[in-house]
Amino acid sequence: MNVKDIPQKEVFRYLGYHNTIPSETIQSVVIDCISELLNHCSIHHTYKIFDCTIQHTKIIIDNHVIIESKNLSKNLNECNQVILFAATLGVQADILLKKYSHIDMSKAVIMQAAAAAVIEEYCDQCQMEIEKTLAKQKLFLRPRFSPGYGDFDLIHQKDFITLLDCPRKIGLTLTNSFLLAPSKSVTAVMGISKTNKHCHIKGCEACTKTNCIFRRGDDAI
């Protein structure tokens, strides 16, 4: 990934700029942060395909993992296979964040937003690669859906960590409170379907906190 691959407007959105364009100084710090992250981080991902069955709001993955979620079952409607996916910017992103928290808090905040944009873009690119492979088998991919979206409980982070062997494969671990460590990481379910059914519900839009200033929407730049 190059600096230009990372959508700066997403960074501005995470910083709460909504429909304002930041000053040139801030914009150049945004670019610095993105390139520093890309230079320092060793970004990794892993995924696996599992069988899944859906019974109303209950999703059963690999015959033994049971997830209860209305939102996810809707997202996976008519899928009988899913991809479990995990990606991380690694410990280096957290180290950079910590470093700037000590010496320059404004840069730390921008770094935080830039890191979020980098990991999202990375996930998008991985997803496109997977889509290409599946397309050869005339299969389609549903949008990413992560624990914490809607009623998909965070406790299921542990299923990703275990099923994908994340600590060993990509160095992604879970704390006792089900937080991902390194912090700039993503886990997600992607349904595999035989029909190219457009699915509108993505993470941000699925959230019930409709007055959030960071919410993605038409009025955002």
Place this chain on the structure above:
Amino acid sequence: MSILELLGSRIVFFDGGTGTLLQQKGLQAGELPEIWNIEKKQALIEIHQNYFESGSDIVLTNTFGANRIKLHDIDYSIEQIITAAVENAKIAAKNACINRKGYVALDIGPSGKLLQPLGDLSFENAYAAFQEMAIAGEKAGADLIVIETMSDIYETKAAVLAAKENTNLPVFVTVVFDEKGKLLTGSDVNTVVAVLEGLGVDALGINCGLGPHQMLSLAEQILENCSIPVIIKPNAGLPRNENGKTVFDVSPEEFAQAMEKIVDKGICIVGGCCGTTPAHIKALYEHCKNKTLLPIIPKNKTIVSSYTHTVEIGNSPIIIGERINPTGKSRFKQALREKDFDYILREGFSQQQKGAHILDVNVGLPDIDETQMLISVMKELQSVIDLPLQIDTSNVLAMEQALRYYNGKAMINSVNGKKESMDAIFPIVKKYGGVVVGLTLDENGIPETAEKRFDIAQKIINTAQSYGISKKDIIIDVLAMTISSDQFSALETLKALHMVKQQLGVKTILGVSNISFGLPQREIITSHFYTMAMQYGLDAGIINTNSDAMMHSYYAYRALTGLDNNCMNYIEQYGGQSSITLTTHLHTDISLSDAIIKGLKERAKQAAEEQLQQIEPLTLINTELIPALDHVGKGFEKGSIFLPQLLMSAEAAKAAFEAVKIKMGKSGEIQTKKDKIILATVKGDIHDIGKNIVKVLLENYSYDVVDLGKDVPPETIVETAISQNIKLIGLSALMTTTVTNMEETIKQLHDKKPDCKIVVGGAVLTQEYADMIGADYYAKDAMATVYYAQKILG
């Protein structure tokens, strides 16, 4: 024959992968393989036996994840699982090995957690989990311990210490590198070798992650630096994703051929990892069993490391930054007493920027707990700065603890020729590894002559050798004494330096600055002495990197002695400058309040310094600093200023306050801080950026912030609130899963300290949520806490 004896006699063979074999025998998805040690014993015995029959000398027990962090809520204890696992392997050895011994290695894999400060597992808890395994393994009769598939050198250190401190078994360690030769947590090959050799493991190497072809160059790199036996255990090629399943492509024959090349380089312990089978091991055995063992040549490199990289002493002069030291620095002393780690870290960052290779860390003050302080400062430094550290203390307990928790191979400052010093320091150098500074003084003080200092150096080296510490891990300081009291002292020091270096063949170090003590314009003398010392063979100088004169000596010396390729470093430093004195353009026409509003840090500091020559510090705070901050705060509230700008202004104000602090320190005035406020990210939560933002802003308004950090247990917050009688407490939490701990903290605070107010904030919180968990106030953004503090505390 013990495994260590076997190791010196021929190539030694490990087993291969077990995961796929267990699946073939019916291990279901989601089932814990470790349980099979007890419930499907026969399956494990067969697998182990198969490997022994294929030529393995050592098999690993099926205990990779049998630690209390991964295995809980099961019907068996860790000891039961490990005992059964060792027993299975021993039965297999007995069945398969006739006329030879089959060795059983207790397999210890990673905890699956990330260690603090990046994750929530403490070093002690990691240690305890590995300790439990090691004790059970030895009791059950394992012949050795193999710590494998590690991707964090710090966690590996915990495991090695647990194995070595609690058992008498040989310890082998293998880690996982990526193709660039890095662990997932950033350590490079040389660092891993330096740290593990320092800890005294019996063999080290790599497993998993890569196939035999990719491991060849890594094997070579290890061999270049390593003085102990090296282990290589690749996967059967690089993993490939086929329909979402992981597959490995390298056949037994191809595997064996590739491994043969690795063995020819000097590797003496081989085996396989993921995707390898008894057939791979059989082929490997057939190809390599008759190979001659190449001798292991000791590498005499003097190496220290952080957790990411090593610094070799002895090629080009090494700079050790001396600034993290309270001696003669009242601002630094204040920072230590107030636990102002930000200040100390900034000293670290600035030295790194100026070109230091290693940082000396001395935090000794008579009225503080040095051990605790040293560990805290060291951990803080290591969490953000990747330079190796030189632990500088005369307190042996503090030194021992610092070396225990240091992440890497440290420099140890220091031991001296006194028996008492050597008796205390050498055992801990031997145990934890490190390069130790030997000062040429003894019971009779510092000798005047070079010859006598040389004698002490020799005594130090000989005594170290009797502890098993090699000369490469000693660096001698022949001590620079000021020329103001003895005009020949510099010459004597240089003579001693030369003798020690030439005749004892040991590396040298000097605290350079002492030479000019008591003289005017000390930099002139110090920097010239520094150049002379380098010319006489000084390998590492402990210097003030903030001094331009010293850095000029350093860059000029390297350029003049052919150490700086095409003078590139020199040109990089000084090219493009019209003269040596740098003039920085600092917008000199901008006022202090404008500098704060615009977020110009450097100018704010300079403007404050200028104004402080005319007006009193307090007046400056009240007439310029606070109004500027208020202006920015209001803009943020209205939505015309955004978070990054608010914080840039806060940083600029902070720089101005720093100038105020220095001025007040000089005039002996004590800064009146407003009331204390506790800030903490609640237990279970490791996301503390929001809390840190609030801290910067509160400090701008002169509140005395007691920052308890992240992942803070409710009890710690309550105790601090009571013991320091604090009336306002700010708590942050990011995720729904940690808000329960916030609620618990609030409950305990309301019970035990009813007169305090609690303000909460964090991504997941709303007014309703805050009300529900009993908070007194919900801060919707960064400034809201400042306004609430002003309302409650004034």
